[in-house]
Structures are given as structure tokens and as C-alpha cells.
Amino acid sequence: MFPLTKDRSKPAVPLGGKYRLVDIPISNCLNSGLRSIYILTQFNSMSLHRHIQASYKFDSFSPSFVDILAAQQTPEGSQWYQGTADAVRQNMRYFLEGPFDYYIILSGDQLYRMDFRALLHQHIRAGISSWRRQSWRRQLWRPVNRSDQSLAW
Numbered sequence: 001m002f003p004l005t006k007d008r009s010k011p012a013v014p015l016g017g018k019y020r021l022v023d024i025p026i027s028n029c030l031n032s033g034l035r036s037i038y039i040l041t042q043f044n045s046m047s048l049h050r051h052i053q054a055s056y057k058f059d060s061f062s063p064s065f066v067d068i069l070a071a072q073q074t075p076e077g078s079q080w081y082q083g084t085a086d087a088v089r090q091n092m093r094y095f096l097e098g099p100f101d102y103y104i105i106l107s108g109d110q111l112y113r114m115d116f117r118a119l120l121h122q123h124i125r126a127g128i129s130s131w132r133r134q135s136w137r138r139q140l141w142r143p144v145n146r147s148d149q150s151l152a153w
Contacts, residue, residue: 001013005044007044007047008045008046008047008048009042009043009045009108010108010109011039011048011108011109012045012047012051013109021108021110021111022039022048022052022109024110024112024113025107025108025110026039026056026066028106028113028115031115032115032117033117035063036063037056037065037066037067038066038067038069038091038095039052039068039069040070040088040091041070042071042080042081042087045068048068052068053068069091069094071090074090084105104116
């Protein structure tokens with residue numbers, strides 16, 4: 001993939017003309033009724049930012065969004081993301097601002113079609129606080145109190 005990722009991140013690699021790899025997981029979310037989406041970016045992300053901003057616009061009266069959370073230096077930390085879990089940890093304050101009970105963490109460079117509604121309903125029915133299956137990149141989780149941490153995994 002190097003020639004394609006020399007100047008852009010993998011999720012920004014063109015696919016089928018005007019699309020990018022990141023459009024696949026975003027499309028899966030939108031088609032599953034999940035309309036509050038954060039994109040966490042780090043390296044070579046300018047073309048990805050441009051694509052997201054140009055492609056995903058919702059009306060002003062809708063709570064829907066596709067927001068970019070770029071790696072940043074803050075008083076709490078000045079390091080780049082050290083992986084997916086660290087990216088989630090560093091952006092936790094933004095996730096907790098919304099009225100969300102569950103979060104689905106997806107890779108931005110995977111090609112698959114999936115309806116997340118069945119996954120989410122199964123997760124809720126089973127009372128599972130964290131879910132892993134087939135790929136560490138697809139995870140469903142919810143925040144827990146520090147006193148309940150042993151129940152999270």
C-alpha cells in the first residue's frame with residue numbers, strides 16, 4: 001500500500017473514484033442508524049479531513065454528525081496515539097459529552113458490509129459491557145465507573 005499511502009493515511013486512499021476507504025465503515029454506521037460518528041486521525045490526515053468535511057453534512061436541525069478528532073497536544077498529554085485504545089482514552093472527554101450509552105470502535109481502512117443494529121441489540125440483551133469478535137478493530141463498549149472496572153472485560 002505504500003505508494004498509495006505516501007502522502008495520505010490508509011482511510012483516505014481512493015476507492016471506486018470519488019470514495020475513500022473510510023467511507024465503508026461510515027456507510028455501515030449510517031445504514032445502521034448510527035448517526036453520531038467520530039473519526040480519530042493522526043498521520044497524513046489532511047486529505048482525509050478534506051474528504052470528511054466535504055462529504056458528510058447533515059441538516060442543522062439534526063443531532064447527526066461526523067466529527068474529526070485529530071491527535072493533539074493538551075495539558076493532559078502531548079504524545080501521539082499509541083494505538084487504538086490510547087486514541088480512545090485521549091479523546092474520552094469528547095465521547096462522554098454526548099448522551100450515548102454505547103460506542104462502536106471501527107477501523108477506517110476495512111472493507112466489509114455490516115449492519116450494526118443486530119450486534120448492538122445482541123450486546124444489550126446479553127448485558128455484556130465489552131464485546132470482541134473476529135477482529136480487535138471492531139469493538140462495542142460502554143464506559144463504566146472506576147469501581148466497576150473489573151466488570152468491563
